[in-house]
Amino acid sequence: MKKKPDVVNKFTGDSWAYSKSVRDHFFKPKNILWEKPVDAIFDAEGVVGSPACGDVMRIWINVNPKKDTITDFKWRTFGCASAIASTSMLSVMVTERGGMKIDKALQIRPQDIMKRLGGLPDRKIHCSVLGDKALRAAINDWFKKTKQFSRIVVDGRQIIDPNTKTTEADIEEAVLEGATTLEAVQKRTKVGIGFPECLPKVEELIRFYREKYFGPDLI
Amino acid sequence: MCMKKSVKKRYYFDHAATTPLDKRVLKKMMPFLTSEFGNPSNLYEMGRKAGQAVAEATETITDILNCRPDEFVFTGSATEADNLAILGVARAHTKRVPLFNSESKGAPFFGRIIVSQIEHKGILAVCDVLRKDGFDVVELPVLKNGLVDLEVLKKSLTPETILVSITSADSETGTIQPIAEIAKIIRNWKIENSLKIKNFKLKIDGSLPCLHTDASQAAGYVDIDLGKLPVDLMTLSAHKLGGPKGIGGLYIRHGVNIEPIIYGGGQQGKLRSGTENVPGIVGFAEAIRLNNFHRGDTSVKIKKMRDELEKGIFKLIHKVVLNGHPAKRLPNFLNVSILDVEGEAMLLYLDALGIMVSTGSACNSQSLEPSKVLTALGNPYEFVHGSLRFTLGKENKMSDIKYVLKHLPAVVKKLRAMSPLDLKLGQTAKISNQKAFVGNQIPHFVRKSH
Numbered sequence: 001m002k003k004k005p006d007v008v009n010k011f012t013g014d015s016w017a018y019s020k021s022v023r024d025h026f027f028k029p030k031n032i033l034w035e036k037p038v039d040a041i042f043d044a045e046g047v048v049g050s051p052a053c054g055d056v057m058r059i060w061i062n063v064n065p066k067k068d069t070i071t072d073f074k075w076r077t078f079g080c081a082s083a084i085a086s087t088s089m090l091s092v093m094v095t096e097r098g099g100m101k102i103d104k105a106l107q108i109r110p111q112d113i114m115k116r117l118g119g120l121p122d123r124k125i126h127c128s129v130l131g132d133k134a135l136r137a138a139i140n141d142w143f144k145k146t147k148q149f150s151r152i153v154v155d156g157r158q159i160i161d162p163n164t165k166t167t168e169a170d171i172e173e174a175v176l177e178g179a180t181t182l183e184a185v186q187k188r189t190k191v192g193i194g195f196p197e198c199l200p201k202v203e204e205l206i207r208f209y210r211e212k213y214f215g216p217d218l219i
Numbered sequence: 220m221c222m223k224k225s226v227k228k229r230y231y232f233d234h235a236a237t238t239p240l241d242k243r244v245l246k247k248m249m250p251f252l253t254s255e256f257g258n259p260s261n262l263y264e265m266g267r268k269a270g271q272a273v274a275e276a277t278e279t280i281t282d283i284l285n286c287r288p289d290e291f292v293f294t295g296s297a298t299e300a301d302n303l304a305i306l307g308v309a310r311a312h313t314k315r316v317p318l319f320n321s322e323s324k325g326a327p328f329f330g331r332i333i334v335s336q337i338e339h340k341g342i343l344a345v346c347d348v349l350r351k352d353g354f355d356v357v358e359l360p361v362l363k364n365g366l367v368d369l370e371v372l373k374k375s376l377t378p379e380t381i382l383v384s385i386t387s388a389d390s391e392t393g394t395i396q397p398i399a400e401i402a403k404i405i406r407n408w409k410i411e412n413s414l415k416i417k418n419f420k421l422k423i424d425g426s427l428p429c430l431h432t433d434a435s436q437a438a439g440y441v442d443i444d445l446g447k448l449p450v451d452l453m454t455l456s457a458h459k460l461g462g463p464k465g466i467g468g469l470y471i472r473h474g475v476n477i478e479p480i481i482y483g484g485g486q487q488g489k490l491r492s493g494t495e496n497v498p499g500i501v502g503f504a505e506a507i508r509l510n511n512f513h514r515g516d517t518s519v520k521i522k523k524m525r526d527e528l529e530k531g532i533f534k535l536i537h538k539v540v541l542n543g544h545p546a547k548r549l550p551n552f553l554n555v556s557i558l559d560v561e562g563e564a565m566l567l568y569l570d571a572l573g574i575m576v577s578t579g580s581a582c583n584s585q586s587l588e589p590s591k592v593l594t595a596l597g598n599p600y601e602f603v604h605g606s607l608r609f610t611l612g613k614e615n616k617m618s619d620i621k622y623v624l625k626h627l628p629a630v631v632k633k634l635r636a637m638s639p640l641d642l643k644l645g646q647t648a649k650i651s652n653q654k655a656f657v658g659n660q661i662p663h664f665v666r667k668s669h
Contacts, residue, residue: 026564027571032637047639058639076639078604080563080580084637 019118022085029084031091033060033074042074044145046137049079049130057087057130059138065146069099070139079130082120086113087131094135102139106153108132129212160205161198166191168205175209182206230574230619234459234551234612235390235436240502241461247505248463251498259495260486269497276504283511284453284470285446292490293468293500297435297456300469301341301384303480303491304431304452305332308382309349310478317353318379327353330381335359335367335396336595337389339433343591359385363597365394365543369404376408378415380428387437387453391579391592391608392543393552395441398432402449405430426451429475435459435467439510440518440549451475455507457499461613462506466499513613521611522550524620528609529553531624536631538644540602542593551611554579554593556602558642560634565607568630574623579606601642 018026037045042060049056057079062072073091077083090113094100110129114120136153143151158168166189179185182203186192192199231239251272257265259273274288281288294300309332317327332349334342336358346356357375360368367385376383383405388395405428431452434443439460445453453470457463471477471490483492510517532555533539542554557565562578569576579590580603589603609623 026567029637034636056639076637078559078561078638078640080561081567083561084564 018081018085018120021089021116021118022081022120025085025088025117026081029088031074031088031095033076037076042072044138044142046134046139046141048133048137057083057134059087059131059134061135061138061142063102063142064099067099068102070094070102070105071099073135075131075134077130083130085117086110086120087134089113089117090131090135102142106136106139108135160201161191161195163194164190171202171205172209175206176213180206180210180214227573230572230615230622232609232611232615232619232623233575233577235393235608235610236577237458237464238461238612239614240458240463241506241509243509244462244502244505248498248502251501255497257497259497260484269495272497273495273500276500279504279508280455280468283443283507285444286470287473289488290473291468291470292487293466293495293503294491295465295467295496297433297454297459297467298339298341299480300454300456300467301339301433302345303469303477304454304471305342305345305349305382305384306480307477307490308429308431308452308475309352309354310480311476312381313353314478328355328379329353330379331355331357331375331377333357333359333372333375333380333383333428335361335385337361337365337367337391337394337592338384338386339390339435342384342386342433355379361595364545364547365389365392365596366547367396367401369397369401372401373404373408376405376412376428378412382427382429382431384431384433384452387432387434387441387448388549388552389543389592390436391590392554392596393436393549393610394544395437395547395549396432398430398448398450402430406449426474429472437549438507440514440521440551442514445470457503457506460506460510463499463502466496466503468503517613518550521613521615524615524617525550525553525609525611527617528611528620528623529555531620532627535624535628538642540598540644542596542598542606553609553611554606556593556598556606557631558602558605558644559638559640560605560631561638562604562606564634565605565630568634569627572626572630574626577608577610579608580604599642601640 037060041062043063045058045060047056047058056077058076060072060074061070063069064071073094075087075091077087079087090108093108093113093116094105110132113131140152143149160166160168160171170189171185171191174185174188177188179188182199185202185206191202251269255265255268255272257263257267257269259266259270261267261269277288277291277293281291284291292300292303294303309329312329315329317329329352332346332354334346334356343358346354346358350356359371359375362368372383383401385396385398385401387398429451430449431454432448432450433454434441435454435456436459437443438455442448443453443455450470451472452475454467455470456467458466477490479490479492481492484494486492486495529541532553536557538558540556540558542556543552562580566576566578579593589600590606593603593606594600
């Protein structure tokens with residue numbers, strides 16, 4: 001696995017580790033909840049992460065129940081530049097043009113945020129995964145509060161291979177157990193054996209979790 | 220916050236990473252980078268001149284160290300010197316008949332190496348390799364104040380122990396370890412156990428275990444006179460002392476049984492083959508000479524600034540924890556954890572202001588693990604992620620300290636306002652909620668240690 005030096009931005013080729021957009025959002029983050037959080041003024045909230053890992057994300061949202069859109073998105077984080085910038089960008093994506101439909105917001109992946117940011121240095125990608133998870137947690141909180149139980153999405157249950165019912169969480173688990181290559185993960189999960197279309201996605205996930213838990217790939 | 224590059228005055232507080240090259244050092248090096256480019260192995264005049272320069276530089280260094288010129292080997296870095304010390308001594312023992320003890324389960328066993336948990340990676344990584352090659356490696360824990368637990372050292376010494384390696388001062392908190400006392404413990408242990416050692420069949424060399432210390436960080440500020448610091452091996456680095464990068468060295472006491480780790484033309488008494496880095500060696504000697512000459516004054520001046528910075532940070536920012544020993548610490552080191560904020564974010568905000576510091580946060584490391592040294596001190600992971608290391612140098616001015624104290628509180632205030640955390644100073648739990656991570660997984664660095 002050949003890797004470029006990590007100070008080179010993979011999308012723009014910039015020599016600085018972070019793109020201009022990342023820097024802008026890092027130094028001037030949008031939609032931060034500066035004031036003390038008063039639960040009453042928000043419809044729902046979500047928290048993910050642990051300070052021990054160096055990342056905690058807390059998100060508050062307001063929802064327009066008629067239009068089923070997110071009208072307000074406020075956040076706070078204990079995280080690094082990538083976490084700050086990616087959540088700031090996520091907050092912009094969700095609230096621009098009058099607010100995003102909830103169903104669409106549930107679909108947002110870290111890759112979508114990264115694309116809008118113009119990329120992140122490879123070894124910092126893991127820092128950008130909390131925003132969308134916290135958002136889904138907040139949306140679930142909204143579903144619970146409004147008794148829309150059937151709409152609750154359990155994170156990590158996104159099925160990647162419909163044949164084997166392999167989920168993203170299964171891949172994560174396999175990597176954590178030491179299966180760090182596609183072959184090794186397939187041995188454990190049988191993922192993609194009858195559904196090869198999902199393999200690029202599986203490989204991407206393996207690489208992502210491998211870097212997240214075991215550090216960046218060396219050459 | 221202004222991001223324009225042109226306005227930046229630089230405030231460099233990362234001298235533990237590297238120091239600027241002293242102009243006087245460069246001047247000494249210049250002839251050997253230009254006209255006097257000879258190879259010291261050559262016999263014609265230019266070669267002899269280069270050889271002479273290396274010999275003089277070696278003598279300058281060994282005079283300061285108070286040892287013989289043939290007891291010092293130049294290496295390409297402190298990491299290489301650390302590797303030579305550990306691997307070289309270990310390899311000298313793999314030539315012996317291996318021991319098969321009950322612990323080794325039939326695998327060849329060559330001996331024990333004792334290090335501390337807060338060693339440089341140049342040591343710990345080599346030990347990981349040696350674990351697989353028939354060595355038993357003991358990592359001594361450190362106390363909350365950063366000092367190595369000497370009681371555990373006493374209990375860990377066995378007749379099979381070939382090497383003890385403890386840093387003079389670690390590179391994150393700068394806590395100064397009592398090397399002379401450690402040497403005494405080892406000597407006393409040898410006296411008390413002389414019969415056992417004599418009977419131990421691998422012990423042809425009665426002087427074992429050897430004591431190695433990595434003094435790369437300490438050399439600038441503590442006396443490295445080997446008469447007062449009775450170690451067998453000592454690592455030094457030029458670029459931490461105002462010297463050039465790419466040159467380090469290892470003191471090897473006469474009589475220490477050691478094998479080379481680099482083979483070739485047999486330079487430097489066959490211990491380190493490869494053409495000598497003549498300009499580097501000349502620069503190293505000049506840097507160590509200047510440093511030795513000015514050490515007292517510089518230490519006082521730097522300590523004054525460091526104390527001012529420390530006092531200021533604790534006065535202006537609440538919820539700050541000092542990492543390392545409050546008093547037994549190199550005068551240029553200040554490592555603090557600022558609670559509720561993440562180190563890399565702080566580092567980059569400070570960078571935008573021209574202030575250069577370092578952090579032990581996982582986000583800033585290649586391995587994505589929080590600093591091993593700071594974790595070894597018994598701090599919760601949350602504290603380590605919010606750590607900042609300031610290491611001062613002789614070109615820092617009191618006005619630089621004032622500049623930091625003017626801007627750091629605002630940076631912390633802003634990041635704290637963005638933070639959902641409210642940690643307590645007295646928190647002792649290693650990790651507040653292990654299962655709180657994404658996917659309900661325990662983080663990898665916690666899993667590894669179990």
